[in-house]
Amino acid sequence: MNQLDLDIQDAISKACLACFDAVVPAEQVQVQRTRKEFDGDRTVVVFPLTRLSKKSPEETAQLLGSWLVDQDDRMTHFQVVKGFLNLSVSTQYWAESLENAINTNAFGIAPANSKSKVMVEFSSPNTNKPLHLGHLRNIFLGFSVSQILKAAGHEVIKVQIINDRGIHICKSMVAWMHFGEGETPQTSGLKGDKLVGKYYVAFDKAYKEQVKQAQNSGMSEKEAKDSAPILTEARTMLQKWEQGDAETMTLWKTMNQWVYAGFEHTYTEMGVTFDQLYYESNTYLLGRDEVLNGVQNGAFNQREDGSIWVDLSDDGLDEKLLLRKDGTAVYMTQDIGTAIQRYKDFPGLDRQIYTVGNEQEYHFKVLFKVLKKLGIEGAERNFHLSYGMVELPEGKMKSREGTVVDADDLMQEMAQTAGEMAEELGKTDGLDSSEKENLHKTIGYGALKYFLLKVSPTKSMMFDPKASIDFIGNTGPFIQFNYVRALSVLNKAEGLIALRVPKEDSAWDESEIQLIQSALEWPEMVQAAAKTYDPSIVANYCYDLTKAYSRWYQDHPVLKETVQAKQEARMAICAICERNIKAGMAMLGIEMPHRM
RNA sequence: GGUCCCGUAGCUCAACUGGAUAGAGCAUCUGCCUUCUAAGCCGACGGUUUUGGGUUCGAGUCCCAACGGGACUACCA
Numbered sequence: 001m002n003q004l005d006l007d008i009q010d011a012i013s014k015a016c017l018a019c020f021d022a023v024v025p026a027e028q029v030q031v032q033r034t035r036k037e038f039d040g041d042r043t044v045v046v047f048p049l050t051r052l053s054k055k056s057p058e059e060t061a062q063l064l065g066s067w068l069v070d071q072d073d074r075m076t077h078f079q080v081v082k083g084f085l086n087l088s089v090s091t092q093y094w095a096e097s098l099e100n101a102i103n104t105n106a107f108g109i110a111p112a113n114s115k116s117k118v119m120v121e122f123s124s125p126n127t128n129k130p131l132h133l134g135h136l137r138n139i140f141l142g143f144s145v146s147q148i149l150k151a152a153g154h155e156v157i158k159v160q161i162i163n164d165r166g167i168h169i170c171k172s173m174v175a176w177m178h179f180g181e182g183e184t185p186q187t188s189g190l191k192g193d194k195l196v197g198k199y200y201v202a203f204d205k206a207y208k209e210q211v212k213q214a215q216n217s218g219m220s221e222k223e224a225k226d227s228a229p230i231l232t233e234a235r236t237m238l239q240k241w242e243q244g245d246a247e248t249m250t251l252w253k254t255m256n257q258w259v260y261a262g263f264e265h266t267y268t269e270m271g272v273t274f275d276q277l278y279y280e281s282n283t284y285l286l287g288r289d290e291v292l293n294g295v296q297n298g299a300f301n302q303r304e305d306g307s308i309w310v311d312l313s314d315d316g317l318d319e320k321l322l323l324r325k326d327g328t329a330v331y332m333t334q335d336i337g338t339a340i341q342r343y344k345d346f347p348g349l350d351r352q353i354y355t356v357g358n359e360q361e362y363h364f365k366v367l368f369k370v371l372k373k374l375g376i377e378g379a380e381r382n383f384h385l386s387y388g389m390v391e392l393p394e395g396k397m398k399s400r401e402g403t404v405v406d407a408d409d410l411m412q413e414m415a416q417t418a419g420e421m422a423e424e425l426g427k428t429d430g431l432d433s434s435e436k437e438n439l440h441k442t443i444g445y446g447a448l449k450y451f452l453l454k455v456s457p458t459k460s461m462m463f464d465p466k467a468s469i470d471f472i473g474n475t476g477p478f479i480q481f482n483y484v485r486a487l488s489v490l491n492k493a494e495g496l497i498a499l500r501v502p503k504e505d506s507a508w509d510e511s512e513i514q515l516i517q518s519a520l521e522w523p524e525m526v527q528a529a530a531k532t533y534d535p536s537i538v539a540n541y542c543y544d545l546t547k548a549y550s551r552w553y554q555d556h557p558v559l560k561e562t563v564q565a566k567q568e569a570r571m572a573i574c575a576i577c578e579r580n581i582k583a584g585m586a587m588l589g590i591e592m593p594h595r596m
Numbered sequence: 597g598g599u600c601c602c603g604u605a606g607c608u609c610a611a612c613u614g615g616a617u618a619g620a621g622c623a624u625c626u627g628c629c630u631u632c633u634a635a636g637c638c639g640a641c642g643g644u645u646u647u648g649g650g651u652u653c654g655a656g657u658c659c660c661a662a663c664g665g666g667a668c669u670a671c672c673a
Binding site for chain 2: 030032033035037038043045047048050051057081082083084126163166167168280305307316317318321323324325326328330331334357358359360361362363365386388389391418421422425427443451454455456458459460461462464470471472473474475477478480481482484485488489492493521524525528536537540543544547550551553554555557558559560574595596
């Protein structure tokens with residue numbers, strides 16, 4: 001909440017005491033921006049106060065209004081509509097606030113490291129197949145949230161846990177040994193993750209054939225599925241891996257390196273980086289001791305067969321397995337170990353944010369409760385940044401059915417479409433080929449990121465590859481385009497018009513005062529987005545501000561304006577919009593072009 | 597069966613966390629380039645917020661029920 005609203009709350013609280021002899025805590029006074037169809041800038045909702053004033057809503061509002069206008073010289077006049085007290089704030093106040101904002105370095109951004117240290121985990125891929133559309137939502141969300149938290153003053157550590165071990169990797173390895181003929185990314189010209197993914201598919205194909213054959217020779221389906229020779233091979237390989245067999249380890253390392261190189265390429269294209277990587281092969285054994293300690297402390301209980309469970313029925317959850325009877329780890333065991341390890345790796349870590357799909361909500365509820373039972377201080381502050389599935393028109397993505405939308409392909413298509421459109425509109429005349437390529441990527445990737453981030457994370461969303469992503473309307477490129485226009489004005493005005501904010505009423509019109517108010521809401525938006533871990537708040541703010549700017553831009557020329565004060569006022573509007581939009585889009589991981 | 601999400605214009609999404617006449621974009625129709633970039637702007641069309649109750653000055657928002665969609669409920673990861 002901004003200072004003006006706080007002051008109004010405070011004043012209303014005092015006014016209630018003075019006028020009605022009633023005690024109203026300031027924070028209970030509802031202050032909001034006045035709807036545009038009414039006269040005024042700020043609205044106080046007086047309905048809740050009528051019980052104390054013992055007067056009608058209109059009468060109450062009248063009394064409070066005159067008291068306030070009398071006391072606070074920022075208020076010029078007021079109007080009462082039903083139970084709403086609409087206050088008009090002086091143009092001078094808005095102009096001064098705008099001046100402050102423009103003179104503030106990085107307006108809306110809190111000082112670095114002024115708040116607690118947080119860790120954001122996102123992406124967290126398997127190493128047996130390439131990244132797809134679902135990963136894109138995850139990665140953009142996680143990255144954006146970390147940028148937002150940083151802007152809100154937190155120290156942020158971006159991590160991913162790489163799921164680099166297990167039966168799925170062994171499947172790719174076995175298939176490569178059978179069918180690969182020594183193929184490498186270099187010899188095949190394939191991206192490493194694509195190459196490994198290709199053998200994962202090859203495994204599945206061979207496996208299905210073997211199952212079918214076995215069934216044809218009279219075996220039951222279950223038996224056939226369980227005893228397919230190629231699956232047995234994969235299992236054997238997993239055992240060898242766990243024993244540290246040298247040959248297996250070498251192949252495993254080689255193929256994983258291919259995948260990492262492939263992922264790295266994709267992350268670079270996205271503009272995404274990590275501060276620390278965790279590998280499951282290093283962490284999957286962590287956690288067992290923690291669980292055993294928990295048994296000692298009485299936090300968990302061990303059954304007769306030796307398996308260890310946590311009883312969360314008091315928290316409305318079930319009993320949950322933490323360690324198998326043979327003493328081996330389950331997913332939860334590993335996550336417990338990894339979480340604790342991270343607290344050790346980063347002393348002073350306040351909390352961890354896990355960007356993982358909503359199908360794992362139950363898992364994380366359990367994890368946080370378990371951490372609490374283990375005595376981790378602040379475990380309840382951890383947050384599962386849960387997001388809905390990205391659905392395709394034909395239903396869910398299924399890698400086996402070939403309905404996955406590949407991340408690299410999609411990004412490339414986006415850039416290509418942006419290029420075709422730019423060409424058609426004659427936007428890229430005079431640019432060399434590498435400048436063109438960069439511009440097309442900026443626009444195409446911007447459209448994709450914005451599309452995936454403008455929706456609230458909790459909602460599942462529809463993605464139609466043919467129709468979904470547009471470059472006009474409520475889109476990333478729309479925002480980029482208007483940013484470029486603002487930038488263009490500022491560049492052309494440089495040296496001609498001073499960046500100076502005039503205070504007199506005659507310099508401003510109503511639409512400009514509205515724009516100033518929207519621009520001044522920026523810091524609150526950053527805080528709100530950080531508090532709820534929700535980039536869509538930033539995305540929607542950027543759009544709303546851009547839309548308002550674009551409307552205004554249409555009939556408020558800057559360079560051609562002849563009245564100096566008005567010209568300066570318009571310059572200031574362009575400047576603050578340009579800055580806020582750029583900062584907001586940066587938090588979404590979206591670059592801004594200089595022309596388009 | 598139990599738990600959790602979701603249901604708003606033909607489609608994709610908003611609605612400042614209980615406030616005023618529910619807003620944008622797409623699609624459809626229609627105007628505006630001799631004007632700082634038309635990937636833009638103006639206008640029109642489009643709604644019983646799934647349904648039925650309840651809470652109160654006031655409900656898309658909170659509570660209950662029903663209907664519809666999704667997820668979870670593995671000694672898988």
